[in-house]
Amino acid sequence: MTQVVDAVFVGAGHNSLACAIHLAAKGWSVSVVEQAEEAGGAVRAGEYTQPGFRHDWAAMNLSLFAGSAFFKQYGKSLTGRGLEFVPVDKPFASAFPDGRWLGVSSDAAVTSDRIRAFSDADAETWGRLLADFPAQAEQIFALLGNPMRNHALAGFLFRLWRKRGIGGALDLGRFLVQSPRAWLDQTFESPHLKAMLGAWGMHLDFAPDVAGGALFPYLEAMAGQSFGMVIGKGGADTIIRAMQAELTARGGTVTCNAPVSRILHDGGKAQGVELADGRQIMARKAVIANVAPSALVRLTGGTGDCGFDRAMNTFEHAPGTMMIHLALDGLPDWAAGDALKTFAYVHLAPSLDQMARTYQQARAGLLPDEPVVVVGQPTVFDPSRAPEGKHVLWMQVRMVPGTIRGDAAGTIAATDWGEAAQPMADRALDILDRYAPGTRARILGQRIVAPTDLEAQNPNLVGGDQVCGSHHLAQHFLFRPARGHADGRTPIDRLHLSGAAVWPGGGTGAGPGYLLARKLAGN
Numbered sequence: 008m009t010q011v012v013d014a015v016f017v018g019a020g021h022n023s024l025a026c027a028i029h030l031a032a033k034g035w036s037v038s039v040v041e042q043a044e045e046a047g048g049a050v051r052a053g054e055y056t057q058p059g060f061r062h063d064w065a066a067m068n069l070s071l072f073a074g075s076a077f078f079k080q081y082g083k084s085l086t087g088r089g090l091e092f093v094p095v096d097k098p099f100a101s102a103f104p105d106g107r108w109l110g111v112s113s114d115a116a117v118t119s120d121r122i123r124a125f126s127d128a129d130a131e132t133w134g135r136l137l138a139d140f141p142a143q144a145e146q147i148f149a150l151l152g153n154p155m156r157n158h159a160l161a162g163f164l165f166r167l168w169r170k171r172g173i174g175g176a177l178d179l180g181r182f183l184v185q186s187p188r189a190w191l192d193q194t195f196e197s198p199h200l201k202a203m204l205g206a207w208g209m210h211l212d213f214a215p216d217v218a219g220g221a222l223f224p225y226l227e228a229m230a231g232q233s234f235g236m237v238i239g240k241g242g243a244d245t246i247i248r249a250m251q252a253e254l255t256a257r258g259g260t261v262t263c264n265a266p267v268s269r270i271l272h273d274g275g276k277a278q279g280v281e282l283a284d285g286r287q288i289m290a291r292k293a294v295i296a297n298v299a300p301s302a303l304v305r306l307t308g309g310t311g312d313c314g315f316d317r318a319m320n321t322f323e324h325a326p327g328t329m330m331i332h333l334a335l336d337g338l339p340d341w342a343a344g345d346a347l348k349t350f351a352y353v354h355l356a357p358s359l360d361q362m363a364r365t366y367q368q369a370r371a372g373l374l375p376d377e378p379v380v381v382v383g384q385p386t387v388f389d390p391s392r393a394p395e396g397k398h399v400l401w402m403q404v405r406m407v408p409g410t411i412r413g414d415a416a417g418t419i420a421a422t423d424w425g426e427a428a429q430p431m432a433d434r435a436l437d438i439l440d441r442y443a444p445g446t447r448a449r450i451l452g453q454r455i456v457a458p459t460d461l462e463a464q465n466p467n468l469v470g471g472d473q474v475c476g477s478h479h480l481a482q483h484f485l486f487r488p489a490r491g492h493a494d495g496r497t498p499i500d501r502l503h504l505s506g507a508a509v510w511p512g513g514g515t516g517a518g519p520g521y522l523l524a525r526k527l528a529g530n
């Protein structure tokens with residue numbers, strides 16, 4: 008029997024769930040269909056190495072979700088349905104090849120003393136930036152939570168002008184187009200501090216010299232300092248389980264193992280979706296596709312607007328990520344000091360030049376000779392994820408090419424991820440062992456996830472691109488995913504694109520889903 012609902016969603020990423028919950032709260036009947044065996048997309052967790060060790064498959068840092076407008080509205084209810092965050096008071100640090108380290112703790116005086124050991128002037132600057140942060144944050148978060156439609160943006164600019172004057176508005180504009188390196192060089196003098204902050208750009212595809220990337224090191228630095236970080240109790244999927252429960256309680260459904268093979272439309276208006284097994288779900292008001300832009304064209308068979316379809320098919324993806332999940336019988340013994348055992352993230356990204364080189368290599372299709380390695384130590388804050396005294400390590404190898412053309416180090420001959428994954432993982436583990444000798448000997452189990460594995464599990468992660476599309480300026484703000492479509496509208500009436508490819512983009516902040524829900528529901 009054909010199901011008929013008000014809105015049907017393609018994909019059960021957290022953006023779909025957020026959108027579906029809000030629409031259900033406004034009285035819509037909603038149905039979410041997911042191709043994978045479970046909901047959550049890039050937010051999932053499981054025992055990927057061996058029993059008793061729970062790993063975040065992809066996203067680990069849930070600060071964006073905890074600070075989101077969606078959570079502000081539904082957080083209390085989600086908490087009642089089991090959502091549990093673990094607060095992190097030492098969010099991130101970096102270890103350096105000269106044996107030193109630097110890290111941010113939520114105690115500002117402690118961070119300041121650490122920075123002072125590298126530069127007095129930088130410690131003063133850090134204090135000044137922190138004092139300015141509440142005023143800056145008000146404007147920046149207002150922009151990031153603002154719908155990217157012309158009149159809404161004009162409203163934002165008008166309020167900005169009223170509050171900060173022309174000069175202040177232009178200063179903010181200049182900052183938003185700066186590269187990480189330009190901002191870091193103009194702000195700090197210590198290469199160690201610059202490298203520690205510059206590493207945050209690499210969580211997206213903002214290598215040090217890419218325009219528009221200064222925002223990310225700045226926000227992570229100031230937000231990490233002001234609010235710390237949160238991770239999920241037991242795993243990042245705590246938010247997904249609670250959202251599913253919330254949606255079900257409001258009458259919505261989530262169906263897994265149900266790939267959508269076609270979006271049904273009559274050329275002008277979307278009607279519903281067809282699943283791979285032939286079942287159809289019809290939608291009275293909206294079909295919402297949380298898919299990569301090129302997949303939207305494929306699922307519709309073409310929207311009928313060549314310009315739009317071309318923009319979706321040429322939407323640019325960022326270089327890929329490789330994940331390494333480790334079960335360990337003890338935390339890494341960091342050569343720079345045991346203090347590093349107390350941080351959620353340790354970045355192994357020694358300099359802005361190394362990050363710039365890594366990015367260029369990945370862009371050129373080369374396996375980087377010295378990739379950036381992000382080491383997550385969630386069990387420091389959430390011991391429930393491993394048996395007593397044991398730990399899990401979450402390693403992100405940034406950045407790697409989705410399609411391999413060669414190896415910058417000249418030692419990996421394979422150009423197929425099936426064969427290249429192990430030697431590339433060995434390269435990353437060698438780097439870890441250099442900073443924390445003996446870590447390899449502590450490995451009880453490991454799971455290597457190549458970019459192609461990420462995409463196989465979740466087709467939105469094209470080439471292992473972890474944020475479903477580059478956030479470079481030409482593809483961000485009004486241009487995400489394309490000019491005129493930053494609110495998710497498509498040339499087909501009632502068909503909306505949602506998820507990380509749409510403004511405000513990737514991450515766990517549920518912005519694309521929640522903004523769309525509010526647009527559709529009228530508030």
Ligand SMILES: Cc1cc2nc3c(=O)[nH]c(=O)nc-3n(C[C@H](O)[C@H](O)[C@H](O)COP(=O)(O)OP(=O)(O)OC[C@H]3O[C@@H](n4cnc5c(N)ncnc54)[C@H](O)[C@@H]3O)c2cc1C
Pocket residue numbers: 017018019020021022023040041042043046047048049050064065066067068069070071265266267268297298302328330461464465466467468472473474475505506507508512513514515516
């Ligand atoms: C390795 C990695 C690490 C990350 N780390 C962080 C982090 O620490 N903090 C952070 O904030 N963000 C992080 N991110 C980014 C963040 O997780 C994503 O941007 C976000 O989860 C995207 O959510 P979404 O709802 O847009 O879509 P997704 O989570 O991508 O979900 C889309 C869903 O749609 C399904 N789907 C696609 N096509 C179909 C189809 N035809 N039929 C049915 N279902 C379909 C997919 O299977 C998937 O489940 C990370 C991402 C990755 C990959």
